[in-house]
Amino acid sequence: MNDGTSSPTGPMPTSTTAPVPALIVHGLELRRSAHRAETKTGATGNTPAQAAPPLVGPVDLTVERGQVVCLVGPSGCGKSLTCMSLLGMLPDGVTRTAGTIRVNGQAVDGQDANGAPPERLRLLRGRGAAYVLQNPASCFDPVFTIGAHFQETLAAHQPDGSRSGARPDWRTAARAALCEVGFDDAQAILRHYPFQMSGGMLQRVMIALALVLDVPLLIADEPTTDLDLPSQARVLDLLEQVRRTRNMAILLVTHDLSVAARMAHRMAVMRHGRVVEQGDVRELFAAPRHPYTRALLAAHHRLYGLCPPQGDDTVQQHPASSSAAAGRP
Amino acid sequence: MHPDAVSTISAESSASSFSSVPSFSCVAGTPGNDAPPLLELCGVTRSYRTGGWFAPRQQRQVLRGVDLTVREGGCTGVVGPSGAGKSTLCRIALGLEQPDGGMVRFMGRDVRHGLGKDRRHIQVVFQNSVNAVNPRLTVERIIGEPLENFTTLNRRQRRSRAGELLEQVHLSPSLLDRLPHRLSGGQLQRVCIARALAPRPRLILLDEALSSLDMLVQARVLDLLTELRRATGVAYLFVTHDVRLVPLFCDEAAVLTEGRVAPVDMHAPGHPCARQQAAHQATPHQEAFNALRAAILPAMPVGTPG
Numbered sequence: 030m031n032d033g034t035s036s037p038t039g040p041m042p043t044s045t046t047a048p049v050p051a052l053i054v055h056g057l058e059l060r061r062s063a064h065r066a067e068t069k070t071g072a073t074g075n076t077p078a079q080a081a082p083p084l085v086g087p088v089d090l091t092v093e094r095g096q097v098v099c100l101v102g103p104s105g106c107g108k109s110l111t112c113m114s115l116l117g118m119l120p121d122g123v124t125r126t127a128g129t130i131r132v133n134g135q136a137v138d139g140q141d142a143n144g145a146p147p148e149r150l151r152l153l154r155g156r157g158a159a160y161v162l163q164n165p166a167s168c169f170d171p172v173f174t175i176g177a178h179f180q181e182t183l184a185a186h187q188p189d190g191s192r193s194g195a196r197p198d199w200r201t202a203a204r205a206a207l208c209e210v211g212f213d214d215a216q217a218i219l220r221h222y223p224f225q226m227s228g229g230m231l232q233r234v235m236i237a238l239a240l241v242l243d244v245p246l247l248i249a250d251e252p253t254t255d256l257d258l259p260s261q262a263r264v265l266d267l268l269e270q271v272r273r274t275r276n277m278a279i280l281l282v283t284h285d286l287s288v289a290a291r292m293a294h295r296m297a298v299m300r301h302g303r304v305v306e307q308g309d310v311r312e313l314f315a316a317p318r319h320p321y322t323r324a325l326l327a328a329h330h331r332l333y334g335l336c337p338p339q340g341d342d343t344v345q346q347h348p349a350s351s352s353a354a355a356g357r358p
Numbered sequence: 359m360h361p362d363a364v365s366t367i368s369a370e371s372s373a374s375s376f377s378s379v380p381s382f383s384c385v386a387g388t389p390g391n392d393a394p395p396l397l398e399l400c401g402v403t404r405s406y407r408t409g410g411w412f413a414p415r416q417q418r419q420v421l422r423g424v425d426l427t428v429r430e431g432g433c434t435g436v437v438g439p440s441g442a443g444k445s446t447l448c449r450i451a452l453g454l455e456q457p458d459g460g461m462v463r464f465m466g467r468d469v470r471h472g473l474g475k476d477r478r479h480i481q482v483v484f485q486n487s488v489n490a491v492n493p494r495l496t497v498e499r500i501i502g503e504p505l506e507n508f509t510t511l512n513r514r515q516r517r518s519r520a521g522e523l524l525e526q527v528h529l530s531p532s533l534l535d536r537l538p539h540r541l542s543g544g545q546l547q548r549v550c551i552a553r554a555l556a557p558r559p560r561l562i563l564l565d566e567a568l569s570s571l572d573m574l575v576q577a578r579v580l581d582l583l584t585e586l587r588r589a590t591g592v593a594y595l596f597v598t599h600d601v602r603l604v605p606l607f608c609d610e611a612a613v614l615t616e617g618r619v620a621p622v623d624m625h626a627p628g629h630p631c632a633r634q635q636a637a638h639q640a641t642p643h644q645e646a647f648n649a650l651r652a653a654i655l656p657a658m659p660v661g662t663p664g
Contacts, residue, residue, distance in 0.1 A: 289659070
């Protein structure tokens with residue numbers, strides 16, 4: 030039901046009830062902390078400036094298994110900060126001051142007690158959620174092969190949380206994941222260096238790195254923004270395939286409403302750190318309520334040569350619209 | 359100079375400031391535009407050696423004879439698949455790279471070896487704004503750099519002009535003293551656009567410059583650039599992969615594929631602005647353009663009520 034910012038929480042389900050949602054966020058608030066150096070330990074040991082308004086929040090989000098929720102909003106609205114907090118990773122100077130985050134039923138605490146993970150492993154956490162970023166090239170170490178990245182990822186995120194080195198069968202797992210994302214010659218890809226691959230290919234490798242950890246939730250932060258249209262379509266088709274075959278929950282952050290139109294079951298619109306409207310994507314497109322959502326949809330429709338919806342009226346097609354605006358499935 | 363507004367979609371007005379979405383007008387093609395050419399590429403070729411130091415060298419021909427003209431006050435869109443050579447084309451047009459063959463003229467002068475005194479008249483906005491700015495300079499200094507290089511304004515005047523330019527791109531002048539890492543991606547991209555506008559150039563090259571902007575900002579920036587073109591006669595070469603933007607912003611479109619550029623009809627058949635020339639229908643470039651258009655994501659979710 031599209032009823033604005035409803036709270037999705039309830040009692041934690043038992044084994045006889047519906048499957049646990051992959052992600053439940055309730056009342057999340059992120060604030061700038063007063064002492065930058067002590068932010069890594071989360072809520073303890075520092076004094077965030079409670080008087081200042083939160084950078085983000087309060088935010089409520091739920092993503093069920095097999096569902097895609099699009100988080101839509103302008104740049105700077107807090108989408109990426111929200112995603113980082115879901116992985117228990119916040120940059121220096123930002124702390125979580127309120128709210129709960131449960132990934133696959135397990136609470137996500139503050140920063141890793143061992144300190145921030147190395148920059149290159151920033152892309153994945155392996156604790157129930159994996160993260161795919163906008164600029165894939167920046168997440169790869171240029172002097173290591175793709176295979177080395179798989180080895181490193183698997184070594185760092187053992188299922189039992191230990192860091193005892195890669196499994197001996199890491200190559201098998203890596204090849205299987207690369208095949209799943211559509212590479213014909215997975216063995217050759219393992220030997221490639223990042224510079225030998227295009228943006229679209231690196232994005233698929235990022236998704237493969239996420240798949241190899243077999244997590245129930247994938248957070249994709251603007252995964253298609255810098256890609257050309259055919260590559261965008263391929264990456265989104267791949268995400269859709271992964272959702273279907275693995276019943277994966279996907280939180281897809283984007284500023285492009287056509288990505289939400291293609292992928293989402295539900296959409297949450299964010300502005301200035303708050304979720305201003307969320308609900309079923311079709312209802313939001315047909316009858317947006319919040320003025321900001323309406324403005325976004327108006328800009329979106331003009332891009333396609335359509336007239337924006339007038340309140341709750343149906344969308345009317347502009348007589349001069351191109352064939353691409355026909356809303357093909 | 360340009361026949362305007364065959365169809366205009368007017369803005370929706372509302373009390374809230376962000377709800378006043380700017381209008382786009384569909385500018386008809388200008389087959390009869392006889393303004394003098396500003397930028398001309400004739401038969402430009404460029405190849406690169408691939409393989410690195412230890413692999414066998416191979417020659418990869420990126421541009422195989424590119425002809426492209428941007429006229430005074432015109433707006434030409436160049437689309438093409440990733441890896442087609444669009445960025446190479448931009449660098450050659452800017453005089454940052456020398457072509458292997460062919461001619462590049464800007465304002466009538468051969469600029470293959472650099473633009474010389476005409477440098478202020480051609481500016482560029484790249485896709486990745488983070489890499490396009492000096493991270494140690496404030497916004498004021500970033501926008502002021504072309505003013506320092508090409509004008510005789512003093513520090514106070516440069517700061518004032520930088521503030522005006524920020525307002526033109528819908529940013530607050532209070533950002534003048536910020537460093538780039540404290541701006542969002544969209545804000546930084548607009549700072550780069552303000553920097554390109556600063557020396558009042560004759561041609562601005564937009565190399566995927568709008569790709570990373572969110573929808574409302576993109577709409578406003580497109581509207582701003584369109585207004586500037588009407589007011590000052592600046593020309594644009596708009597390189598993009600988002601073919602949805604091309605009919606909204608450009609007079610004419612060309613496709614770069616297989617190392618060559620050819621004009622295409624950017625409107626769908628049946629559109630009032632679509633050209634009647636049957637010759638455009640079957641070329642490989644038109645097919646490449648149609649394929650890009652076919653990859654556009656849907657406007658509406660499947661099963662939207664109504």
